[in-house]
Amino acid sequence: MKKKVYVKSYGCQMNAYDAERMADVLAPQGFVETDSAEEADLIVLNTCHIREKAAEKVYSELGRLRVMKDERKAEGRDTTIVVAGCVAQAEGGEILKRASAVDLVVGPQSYHNLPALLEKARRARVVDTEFPIEDKFDHLPAPSRDKIRSRGVSSFLTIQEGCDKFCTFCVVPYTRGAEISRPVAKIMAEAERLAAAGVREFTVIGQNVNAYHGEGPDGRTWSLGRLLHRLAEVPGIARLRYTTSHPRDMDDELIDAHRNLPALMPYLHLPVQSGSDSILAAMNRKHTGDEYRRIIERTRAARPDIALSSDFIVGFPGETDADFDATMQLVREIGFASAYSFKYSPRPGTPAAQMANQVPEDVKSARLAALQQALEEDRQRFHRATVGRTIDVLVERKGRYAGQMAGKSPWLQGVQFDDETVAIGDIVQVEITGTGTNSLFGQRVGADPASLTAVQRPHSTGANAA
Numbered sequence: 001m002k003k004k005v006y007v008k009s010y011g012c013q014m015n016a017y018d019a020e021r022m023a024d025v026l027a028p029q030g031f032v033e034t035d036s037a038e039e040a041d042l043i044v045l046n047t048c049h050i051r052e053k054a055a056e057k058v059y060s061e062l063g064r065l066r067v068m069k070d071e072r073k074a075e076g077r078d079t080t081i082v083v084a085g086c087v088a089q090a091e092g093g094e095i096l097k098r099a100s101a102v103d104l105v106v107g108p109q110s111y112h113n114l115p116a117l118l119e120k121a122r123r124a125r126v127v128d129t130e131f132p133i134e135d136k137f138d139h140l141p142a143p144s145r146d147k148i149r150s151r152g153v154s155s156f157l158t159i160q161e162g163c164d165k166f167c168t169f170c171v172v173p174y175t176r177g178a179e180i181s182r183p184v185a186k187i188m189a190e191a192e193r194l195a196a197a198g199v200r201e202f203t204v205i206g207q208n209v210n211a212y213h214g215e216g217p218d219g220r221t222w223s224l225g226r227l228l229h230r231l232a233e234v235p236g237i238a239r240l241r242y243t244t245s246h247p248r249d250m251d252d253e254l255i256d257a258h259r260n261l262p263a264l265m266p267y268l269h270l271p272v273q274s275g276s277d278s279i280l281a282a283m284n285r286k287h288t289g290d291e292y293r294r295i296i297e298r299t300r301a302a303r304p305d306i307a308l309s310s311d312f313i314v315g316f317p318g319e320t321d322a323d324f325d326a327t328m329q330l331v332r333e334i335g336f337a338s339a340y341s342f343k344y345s346p347r348p349g350t351p352a353a354q355m356a357n358q359v360p361e362d363v364k365s366a367r368l369a370a371l372q373q374a375l376e377e378d379r380q381r382f383h384r385a386t387v388g389r390t391i392d393v394l395v396e397r398k399g400r401y402a403g404q405m406a407g408k409s410p411w412l413q414g415v416q417f418d419d420e421t422v423a424i425g426d427i428v429q430v431e432i433t434g435t436g437t438n439s440l441f442g443q444r445v446g447a448d449p450a451s452l453t454a455v456q457r458p459h460s461t462g463a464n465a466a
């Protein structure tokens, strides 16, 4: 009988990508994936350490799993429990002390050794949080064509890992290690394999994706802008996205790619964290609010319809009402299409956690509520602005209701539309007729020339209809 593995992933896209790679490493060992813990012989929690809440979630989950494991044991059935990801890296052996159900703790840079580590863990509990010298990517087996297909037409592609920026609030440089860029040739090999199996869109990912500086086939160092141009040439690839970027690494080549590369979608997630210069300095972000505004202006000049997205932290140590107002001011000026916002969470081992002037919880809550209300208004305004327009949609799956399909707009909005005849992976034109809280609704146009309702452009490779 096949053994079953359940990988539950928390946190960012890097973790989502790693979760798939872990399943790929385990497939040759006879493990098939399941999406239910109840069915699984092997349970992997791929954890996130970014905020206290995220990290604590893991321990409550492990508490539940211990009960399950004990019950099964009584019935003579074994369950193996693995903690992977950033909590594993940050806490290592502490996890074994706090959670008796855990058999193996494995960090984000050593999960390619999972088969050997699992073998070892049959004898005694194991912790591996090394940053090995070998490149884990060289040891990861390629997923099968069917596996790639089952994961959909839009795929993450890791090009860069780790971070050297050391923002004073952030654990990532400690949990993911130093910044490294994968060589272009290796990225291209993975990209071509994914595209050959039907992938139409890549979101290239990295903790600091626009700091990418990988070795090119010409022996020179390639930037993200250059790599994106190369990825756009992969047969079958219609759309490119990248995340997450740092304002300090938005170079001219990348901004130009937004102007010159039609496959590069008009969407930029560029975390600013705060609008106050003194808070930005205390965060060690190494840019000011105005420098951020200038980058946005230049990007908008290159691609006027670009949708902007950001991350915000409220209640960083020392944040005054005036600092918070500066954040609100920046939000009102820029008008983000989407955003994530968080209360500052002190993290062990980071400089900001030691700062004296921590902000009280109720102040953080009030600021977060005000910020989220402003961001939500902008988000809804952005959605409503698409109503009445005909836009390109990459079809990703069947829709919620019979007769519907679902996909994404160029601006990363979910779109539900009526028409069952299109195939997953097609790019079709949809006239937007309404908006919901999280998605757009529309009608497909252009299928039958007689039914054309809007000025149509020829079938494109993903440039938007603006």
Ligand code: SAH
Pocket: 050, 051, 169, 170, 171, 172, 207, 208, 244, 245, 246, 271, 273, 311, 312, 313, 342, 343, 344, 345, 346, 347
């Ligand atoms: N590399 C990315 C961010 C990765 S972490 C960047 O530089 O922008 C994702 C987001 O989590 C951050 O942008 C930040 O807004 C938030 N975050 C990180 N550490 C945090 C902390 N200690 N408390 C609250 N939010 C935090």
Ligand code: SF4
Pocket: 163, 164, 165, 166, 167, 170, 171, 172, 173, 207, 208, 246
């Ligand atoms: Fe964390 Fe800053 Fe690095 Fe982003 S750039 S991962 S926020 S240290």
Ligand code: F3S
Pocket: 010, 011, 012, 013, 014, 015, 047, 048, 049, 050, 085, 086, 171, 172, 175, 176, 207
């Ligand atoms: Fe969380 Fe690690 Fe990503 S801390 S946000 S899973 S890099």
